[in-house]
Amino acid sequence: MTTSLPEAADLMDRWALRPDGPVRSGMASLVLPVTRADGTPAVLKFQQPSEDNAGAVPGLRAWNGDGVVRLLDHDPDTGTMLLERLDAARPLSSVADDDEAMRVVAGLLARLVAVPAPAGMRRLGDIAAAMLDRTPGAVPALRDPAERRLVRTCASAVAELAGEPGDRLLHWDLHYDNVLAGRREPWLAIDPEPLAGDPGFDLWPALDSRWEEAVVATGDVTGAALRRFDLLTEALGLDRRRAAGWTLGRILQNALWDVEDGRTELEPAQVALGVALLRRWAPPLSGRGR
Numbered sequence: 476m477t478t479s480l481p482e483a484a485d486l487m488d489r490w491a492l493r494p495d496g497p498v499r500s501g502m503a504s505l506v507l508p509v510t511r512a513d514g515t516p517a518v519l520k521f522q523q524p525s526e527d528n529a530g531a532v533p534g535l536r537a538w539n540g541d542g543v544v545r546l547l548d549h550d551p552d553t554g555t556m557l558l559e560r561l562d563a564a565r566p567l568s569s570v571a572d573d574d575e576a577m578r579v580v581a582g583l584l585a586r587l588v589a590v591p592a593p594a595g596m597r598r599l600g601d602i603a604a605a606m607l608d609r610t611p612g613a614v615p616a617l618r619d620p621a622e623r624r625l626v627r628t629c630a631s632a633v634a635e636l637a638g639e640p641g642d643r644l645l646h647w648d649l650h651y652d653n654v655l656a657g658r659r660e661p662w663l664a665i666d667p668e669p670l671a672g673d674p675g676f677d678l679w680p681a682l683d684s685r686w687e688e689a690v691v692a693t694g695d696v697t698g699a700a701l702r703r704f705d706l707l708t709e710a711l712g713l714d715r716r717r718a719a720g721w722t723l724g725r726i727l728q729n730a731l732w733d734v735e736d737g738r739t740e741l742e743p744a745q746v747a748l749g750v751a752l753l754r755r756w757a758p759p760l761s762g763r764g765r
């Protein structure tokens with residue numbers, strides 16, 4: 476954290492906040508429940524400023540609470556955000572019915588990506604170009620030739636789509652634990668790492684959510700993965716081939732990070748989703764094309 480304790484105390488003072496419950500630590504942040512002077516529950520989110528979360532404040536401002544947590548205040552010096560308090564005990568991952576959970580994500584995504592990205596956001600076009608530059612150097616590190624082929628296919632999908640990278644405001648990390656129950660709405664998104672781009676690039680975190688239970692456990696990984704992908708793209712009204720191509724772009728992004736972290740194998744879930752999505756990206760020429 477770049478926020479020191481005295482700085483946190485100073486912010487509590489400046490914004491007239493009282494602590495109101497135990498701190499939660501997320502993947503890359505500390506979240507402290509607080510009460511504002513007027514009694515409103517809120518949380519302070521301290522995080523290490525990074526390239527990925529630099530868009531969070533302008534993104535939350537642009538969404539203005541529509542389908543997403545409200546930004547109440549922000550300290551530009553430390554990156555600390557004061558956010559509307561939601562129910563941390565009720566993430567969307569606690570909804571047992573997977574179709575229902577997926578529909579909630581689809582409904583939120585539809586609202587989030589309806590907003591054009593404000594100026595200054597990092598752009599999918601630049602991210603795609605950088606991924607394509609890094610791919611040739613990364614692929615040889617993978618041991619399995621099938622994984623090398625998959626990553627190259629992901630890159631060719633990105634290369635084909637990169638000329639039309641889109642201009643929507645994307646969340647980038649909308650998995651089931653980044654959706655919390657709210658009071659003014661049943662469910663709201665938290666924790667965006669926004670960018671400007673095509674909505675198809677925003678589906679992967681939901682598709683990866685609850686992978687073992689909702690996909691692997693069915694015994695038909697391809698069928699279950701495609702059923703979820705189809706539910707999501709249908710609800711969002713997306714072109715399936717484009718959405719599959721951009722989701723292959725997320726698999727490419729993850730693969731590049733894995734290789735750059737020194738790994739020589741992809742995550743099995745990544746491979747299985749990639750293989751399934753090839754059916755939507757390049758449907759078989761013959762057969763019924765499921």
Ligand SMILES: Nc1ncnc2c1ncn2[C@@H]1O[C@H](COP(=O)(O)OP(=O)(O)O)[C@@H](O)[C@H]1O
Pocket residue numbers: 499500501502503504505506518520544558559560561562563652653655665666
């Ligand atoms: N607005 C909020 N209201 C209540 N709890 C929150 C809120 N935002 C975050 N939290 C809690 O803090 C955790 C981490 O916050 P999150 O924004 O997801 O950051 P990270 O990047 O660390 O995942 C969440 O999983 C949730 O338990």
Ligand SMILES: [Mg+2]
Pocket residue numbers: 501502652653666
């Ligand atoms: Mg989170």
